[in-house]
Amino acid sequence: MSPNTPAPTGLAEKAATYRSLTAVDSHSRNRQLRSRILRYCLIGAMIIAVLPLVAIVGQVFINGFGTLSWEFLTQVEMPPRREGGGYLQGIVGTVYMVGIATLVAVPLGILGAVYLVEYGRGILPAIIRFFTDVMTGVPSVFVGLFVYAALVRNFSFSTLMGATGLAIMMLPIIVRSSEEMLRLVPPDQRAASLGLGARKWQTITRIVLPYAAPGLTTGAMLAIARAAGETAVLLLTALGSLRLVTALTGQAQSSITLLIYAGAKQPFEAGKERAWAGALLLLAMVFILTFIARLITARARRG
């Protein structure tokens, strides 16, 4: 002990004023109680957060199941006042537009991710990454307005315009998820391929992309699920249609979401019931896609 620290005086008195750590007084009991109250609050919050999911899925199922039939899938929508009929034109339109959008956005998005991971040097990839993230937050109605102003005005509402809008919505999602997946490919795989004399593009197309394939599929499926549930973009680019449309251009196209939107807003019971059935169909599609995507990721992670 150094000479200028005062000697510990009055230890005995101090000990008398201090309490044992294990003694339970009103203060510590209070603290424990507040902590326990918090615990119950958090459990309550968890229950409240799960309720909407149960309520939405339950309501959609209860109201939609009765109307969802073979007829619903194979017949065109009736006037809202009449019963029967179905969402055939919407199903065809959704499959059509989401399909075309996927064909454009998935290769473009994966190649964009290839650039970010395999070629990107300097500040450009950081800029692209940042604005891709920002672009995932661009309101879908704005994307719709853009496609309307740039293209629809000069041509017409059509399947192709709807697909363009959806592709723009899907692109940033696919770029970012693909980038994640490509980063998970071990550098050794690339080095081995290059070492054996493969060129860079061969390494990417034959080693890197196949290795990342399950993850890339997951990202694409999540983007497809997002696109299938999109309404606002289509309202401004495909517009909606009462008939079955198979033309790519020149004719306004319908979708499941547009039919649900129209069905919910009109006053007749029959039309509303079909909207519930359409919502059930859409929800089933989206959940199955999401579920399969998860399954692929889980399996890829294990194997």
Add this chain to the structure above:
Amino acid sequence: MPKEPARRNETMLTTRRGATRFGDPIFRGVAVISGLSVLVILGLMIAVTIRDAWPAFQYQGIINFFISDEWRSGFSTTPGEFTGEYGAFSFIYGTLITSAIAVVIALPLAIAVALYITRIAPRRLRNTLSYTVELLAAIPSVVYGLWGLLYFAPRVLRPVMDSLTVLAPIPLIGRLFEGPVVTTSYFSAGVVLAIMILPIITAITREVMAQTPREQIDAAYGMGATDLEVIRKVILRVSFPGIVGATMLGLGRAIGETIAVAMLVGGSQRWGVSLFFGGDALAAHIANTFQDAFPETLTALIGIGVVLFVITIIVNMLARVLVWRIGRIAGDASL
């Protein structure tokens, strides 16, 4: 995987030289173009919409476009001629009030759920619980709209709103709760928006909380801190910037949400202080009136789109800067 590459490399050595020699620059070029496509599209979106909205801004005056609350569609079919009044304040107000309601409800709930999942829930339940909450993000917004319009707003929210009007006599904030109550109102849209942005705020908040340094938590417990004290003095303090970022991201989502709000907010062209007023929001107004709009009104609607875009871009950029250093957030709720 080990078998595949070996076999493929063999074939590679025998491929014709001409094809591989030009392969690299071509492939590189394609990749660069694809990478730039996002920037090009974003740039085009800004340029085209501003160009097309300009006549409306010019006619109304930019300041006036923001602060005037008179929106009267014109019916001129001559290109470039304006006859209506285009002041977007009512819709700006609607967007702000509905998103504010959404954040006020969703943020505390999201923090509580994230805390429950990271701290309290049994370890084997954690993944299932976060997955369940994030499944909310997979539900299409038109389904939220349908459910809100036909079930949730009339059956559940209507009684809630009716009983909240007892708060009306309170000075100042009482005005927010004044009747008359309409079923499709700022409040209905705001509550449904809260459900919609809950998964994204929860996902990021949970991710941020999971990164709290283990030693700090252990140290706090070691000093005798209770769960509450660890949460308040360690976890929330460390996670604060991330939570702000998550909130901004949720706010951006709420501001840009279109269809669900269009179905629930009321659809009038005016605004009111009361939360139970049936007004309209920026994105919702575009969706609600687009189909019947004359050319001049369309120009003004694109103007609304530009305002909406500027607001969401600012909010999103702030959010990304805040969430940036936390790195990539797992889970599709954040996409």
